[in-house]
Amino acid sequence: MSLVEARDITLSARIGDMSVEVLRNVSFTLEAGETLGLVGESGAGKSMIGRLFSQLLPPGFAVSAGELIFDGENLITMSQTKRRRLLGKRIAFVPQEPMTALNPVLSIGSQFNEHLKRLGVRGGRARRDLAIKILSEVHLPEPELLLGKYPHQLSGGMCQRALIALAFAGDPVLVVADEPTTALDVMTQARIMALIAEMQQLHGTAMILITHDLRLAAHVCDKILVMYAGDVVERSGARDLLADPRHPYTRSLKRANPTISGPRMRLPTLPDQMPGLVEFSNLSGCRFSPRCPVNADACRAGVPAMLEIGPGHDVLCVPACASGERDISEVEAPPAPGGNGTDAPLVELKNVSRRFVTRGKWFANATTVDAVNDVSFAIGQGEFIGIVGESGSGKTTVARMIAGLDQPTEGQILVRGKDARLQTAEAKAERLETLQMIFQDPQSALNPRRMVESLLTQAMEADHRNHDAEERGGRAVDLLREIGLPGDSRRRYPSQLSGGQRQRVNIGRAICIAPKVLVADEIVSGLDVSVQAQILNLLLRLREELDISLLLISHDLSVVRYICSRVFVMHKGCVVESGPTEQVFADPQHAYTRTLLSAVPPDDADSPWPPLFSESEADVVRAF
Amino acid sequence: MNALAWRIRRLPAPLRSGRVLIGGGIVLAVTVIAIFAPWLAPNDPQEQDLFGNIMPPAWDPLGDPKYPFGTDNLGRCILSQLIYGARVAMVVAVVASTGAMVIGVTLAHIAGYFGGWIDGLITRLVDLWMSFPPVVLSLILMLGLGVGVSNVILAIILVDWTRFCRVVRSDVLVVRQRDYISAAQLLGFGHFRTLRREVLPSVMPLIITLMALEMGIAVVVEAILSFVGLSVEADVSAWGVMVADARQYMYQSVWGLILPIAAITVTVMGFNLLGDGLRRTLDPRLRQERHAQA
Numbered sequence: 001m002s003l004v005e006a007r008d009i010t011l012s013a014r015i016g017d018m019s020v021e022v023l024r025n026v027s028f029t030l031e032a033g034e035t036l037g038l039v040g041e042s043g044a045g046k047s048m049i050g051r052l053f054s055q056l057l058p059p060g061f062a063v064s065a066g067e068l069i070f071d072g073e074n075l076i077t078m079s080q081t082k083r084r085r086l087l088g089k090r091i092a093f094v095p096q097e098p099m100t101a102l103n104p105v106l107s108i109g110s111q112f113n114e115h116l117k118r119l120g121v122r123g124g125r126a127r128r129d130l131a132i133k134i135l136s137e138v139h140l141p142e143p144e145l146l147l148g149k150y151p152h153q154l155s156g157g158m159c160q161r162a163l164i165a166l167a168f169a170g171d172p173v174l175v176v177a178d179e180p181t182t183a184l185d186v187m188t189q190a191r192i193m194a195l196i197a198e199m200q201q202l203h204g205t206a207m208i209l210i211t212h213d214l215r216l217a218a219h220v221c222d223k224i225l226v227m228y229a230g231d232v233v234e235r236s237g238a239r240d241l242l243a244d245p246r247h248p249y250t251r252s253l254k255r256a257n258p259t260i261s262g263p264r265m266r267l268p269t270l271p272d273q274m275p276g277l278v279e280f281s282n283l284s285g286c287r288f289s290p291r292c293p294v295n296a297d298a299c300r301a302g303v304p305a306m307l308e309i310g311p312g313h314d315v316l317c318v319p320a321c322a323s324g325e326r327d328i329s330e331v332e333a334p335p336a337p338g339g340n341g342t343d344a345p346l347v348e349l350k351n352v353s354r355r356f357v358t359r360g361k362w363f364a365n366a367t368t369v370d371a372v373n374d375v376s377f378a379i380g381q382g383e384f385i386g387i388v389g390e391s392g393s394g395k396t397t398v399a400r401m402i403a404g405l406d407q408p409t410e411g412q413i414l415v416r417g418k419d420a421r422l423q424t425a426e427a428k429a430e431r432l433e434t435l436q437m438i439f440q441d442p443q444s445a446l447n448p449r450r451m452v453e454s455l456l457t458q459a460m461e462a463d464h465r466n467h468d469a470e471e472r473g474g475r476a477v478d479l480l481r482e483i484g485l486p487g488d489s490r491r492r493y494p495s496q497l498s499g500g501q502r503q504r505v506n507i508g509r510a511i512c513i514a515p516k517v518l519v520a521d522e523i524v525s526g527l528d529v530s531v532q533a534q535i536l537n538l539l540l541r542l543r544e545e546l547d548i549s550l551l552l553i554s555h556d557l558s559v560v561r562y563i564c565s566r567v568f569v570m571h572k573g574c575v576v577e578s579g580p581t582e583q584v585f586a587d588p589q590h591a592y593t594r595t596l597l598s599a600v601p602p603d604d605a606d607s608p609w610p611p612l613f614s615e616s617e618a619d620v621v622r623a624f
Numbered sequence: 625m626n627a628l629a630w631r632i633r634r635l636p637a638p639l640r641s642g643r644v645l646i647g648g649g650i651v652l653a654v655t656v657i658a659i660f661a662p663w664l665a666p667n668d669p670q671e672q673d674l675f676g677n678i679m680p681p682a683w684d685p686l687g688d689p690k691y692p693f694g695t696d697n698l699g700r701c702i703l704s705q706l707i708y709g710a711r712v713a714m715v716v717a718v719v720a721s722t723g724a725m726v727i728g729v730t731l732a733h734i735a736g737y738f739g740g741w742i743d744g745l746i747t748r749l750v751d752l753w754m755s756f757p758p759v760v761l762s763l764i765l766m767l768g769l770g771v772g773v774s775n776v777i778l779a780i781i782l783v784d785w786t787r788f789c790r791v792v793r794s795d796v797l798v799v800r801q802r803d804y805i806s807a808a809q810l811l812g813f814g815h816f817r818t819l820r821r822e823v824l825p826s827v828m829p830l831i832i833t834l835m836a837l838e839m840g841i842a843v844v845v846e847a848i849l850s851f852v853g854l855s856v857e858a859d860v861s862a863w864g865v866m867v868a869d870a871r872q873y874m875y876q877s878v879w880g881l882i883l884p885i886a887a888i889t890v891t892v893m894g895f896n897l898l899g900d901g902l903r904r905t906l907d908p909r910l911r912q913e914r915h916a917q918a
Binding site: 403404405428429432436437439440441444445446447448449458459461462509512513 | 802803804806807808809810811812813817821822825826
């Protein structure tokens with residue numbers, strides 16, 4: 001008998017007067033010790049499956065059909081008390097946001113104490129010893145000291161380690177991990193995934209891993225369910241799925257994510273984005289059909305049946321697609337935009353350093369942090385440059401200094417050959433027309449009280465320009481076309497747009513006065529892969545049409561490989577390696593670049609991942 | 625019932641709250657009464673009917689329909705005095721809280737936006753100012769400034785600007801951290817334009833809420849000061865003066881005391897309900913929670 005068996009679960013939600021099927025006919029099995037991946041973009045319903053185990057469903061949501069059998073008992077009809085006895089002990093959870101999942105006002109020790117008391121460990125001494133034992137199992141250094149610390153004194157990766165320790169403390173048979181590494185950077189992600197695998201082996205635990213990253217899932221899971229708008233669209237063995245995806249959505253998902261090696265293919269983009277819950281009821285037939293690149297009439301007529309196309313490989317699609325006969329053709333991407341190397345550089349950094357000094361309080365000594373240390377490079381006309389590195393490497397500080405939001409403590413930044421510190425009105429105006437910044441989080445970067453039209457043309461409102469409403473309206477229409485938003489979004493507020501649309505507005509505002517250089521700080525990291533592909537292709541199109549240059553700050557190496565011709569690898573404030581992107585990624589010289597590259601889940605399903613880091617402990621210690 | 629619910633749903637967001645509707649209704653009613661006092665009042669509020677002093681209201685067997693709420697010890701019509709008293713109350717409420725708002729919000733923007741030494745200076749000033757008990761401070765100010773409605777307004781402004789300054793400053797500090805402020809600077813906005821176009825609209829809901837609450841406070845302060853005779857001249861009707869006069873003959877007729885107190889209470893309650901309701905509907909955090917539940 002399987003450990004977990006889901007049989008045709010349908011989850012319904014009441015929205016206003018409508019009833020919407022949030023999950024449709026979800027079925028899967030999970031054996032003891034196995035790992036099941038749930039993959040899909042936001043809104044696919046994958047987290048809802050995770051929540052079925054705890055039955056912590058949002059108000060108005062209820063299972064209307066099917067059963068979820070855990071170890072012979074139906075979790076859905078089980079009584080509260082009985083379920084509570086299972087949760088935390090036999091079924092444990094690893095949450096998405098480690099920093100917010102721990103109680104900020106309780107020490108790590110008291111949170112462990114409380115949890116272990118609930119698990120039935122008697123005696124404070126015994127609980128303390130056990131806590132120390134499991135904290136050293138997750139490779140946290142000096143667990144005795146750690147027990148007295150509070151969550152804010154720990155890094156994100158350490159918090160996640162502590163939470164994993166808590167989850168495995170009760171020796172559970174099943175762990176549900178909901179995006180356990182999404183909030184962490186690549187290096188930490190690889191380490192955490194390695195740790196989870198190790199803990200699973202140690203305890204013989206089965207796991208349900210919820211993630212948006214198909215490649216990550218393919219490397220750590222045994223089986224994968226691909227979800228789209230509440231449907232399981234493909235169900236297969238993990239390696240098989242990455243090597244030979246059959247459903248058009250799975251294929252798009254795989255191809256929308258740029259690769260880290262091999263030929264650079266042009267990212268196919270799906271129109272629009274995942275439909276919201278309210279739109280579900282308007283979708284007749286296959287819910288993916290409006291965005292499907294194949295889209296046959298049969299798809300709209302009715303929901304296709306689950307087709308078995310191989311051992312343990314099922315696809316929810318029409319036979320023609322599922323058999324792999326029809327496919328979208330792939331086009332090789334043109335090389336990433338580079339400069340011609342002859343024009344004078346638009347922006348130049350000369351031995352730039354930035355030192356932060358925290359003034360000591362009372363008798364404590366002042367501490368200094370070298371966020372950026374002796375960085376030099378130049379951006380030429382039409383060139384796309386990437387800076388990669390993990391969090392804390394100083395890449396954002398570089399972006400802020402170039403944009404003029406921060407000043408270097410040493411060295412010089414030249415914009416069109418003039419010192420960026422010049423404060424005359426003329427110099428300022430020239431800088432603004434040369435250089436614009438796209439901010440990371442459009443939620444924070446767009447004033448919620450302005451409409452799209454006003455946001456896009458905000459630059460025309462500035463002190464030294466005086467444009468009337470008519471001119472602004474005209475420019476807004478042009479910009480909307482440029483960034484690919486429908487004309488009727490002019491009169492909307494940011495809160496009425498989706499994440500991808502907001503990021504488009506964010507980009508549109510920066511190109512309003514046709515700058516020469518865009519500085520983009522992690523602008524695709526918060527987006528779903530299919531939306532990310534849309535934005536990346538938009539940037540490439542802007543390069544062709546407007547001949548802009550781009551400095552892209554990112555922790556995602558594959559994104560940088562797709563659009564940047566040169567790359568700078570930053571580590572602890574220093575540039576450790578730089579050069580043409582293809583060359584650096586294919587033949588990395590510095591040890592750190594190699595580590596960074598190995599942390600990315602490879603495209604080839606058979607190469608092992610996550611790697612074993614020799615210095616993985618050293619890094620944890622450093623965080624103290 | 626359903627039709628009513630539907631109509632309420634079609635109203636702009638702030639008006640969908642019951643508190644805003646009731647509070648706003650009271651405030652609107654008092655404002656209309658104040659503006660149209662000469663047409664609404666049945667008698668001249670200062671005209672004395674020496675043969676008909678301390679008359680009970682019209683519904684009492686001894687009452688006179690000429691004076692619906694009766695007369696005071698000098699034979700003045702209580703209803704007419706109440707109606708004219710609304711004028712003083714509303715003028716003080718509007719002018720004083722606008723003045724306090726302008727000073728407080730301006731300093732709050734300077735402090736919260738620029739930070740540094742200017743922020744330290746303004747914050748210390750507010751701390752110092754708020755350490756004086758407000759009633760004592762206003763009484764001292766009144767003694768220094770002299771008697772009169774305009775001085776009451778001045779005193780309220782000088783005492784209460786700190787309420788605006790302290791609360792709005794903390795909101796400005798939060799907005800200052802948002803990326804759209806940096807974005808505006810990169811688009812070439814000067815400080816003044818950034819403040820006017822980006823910061824001010826974001827803190828506007830808070831300012832509106834504080835305004836409504838401050839108006840209620842101003843009504844109470846004016847009533848207190850006119851009760852002790854520091855506000856209006858003797859020939860102007862004000863609710864505080866009515867309470868002070870009626871206090872002496874309250875054993876003969878209690879209406880002269882109850883009615884102005886009721887007027888003050890209802891008006892202040894109206895402002896408070898309005899302010900509280902606006903806070904609930906305009907505060908994006910509370911609004912989002914309700915969205916999430918919907």
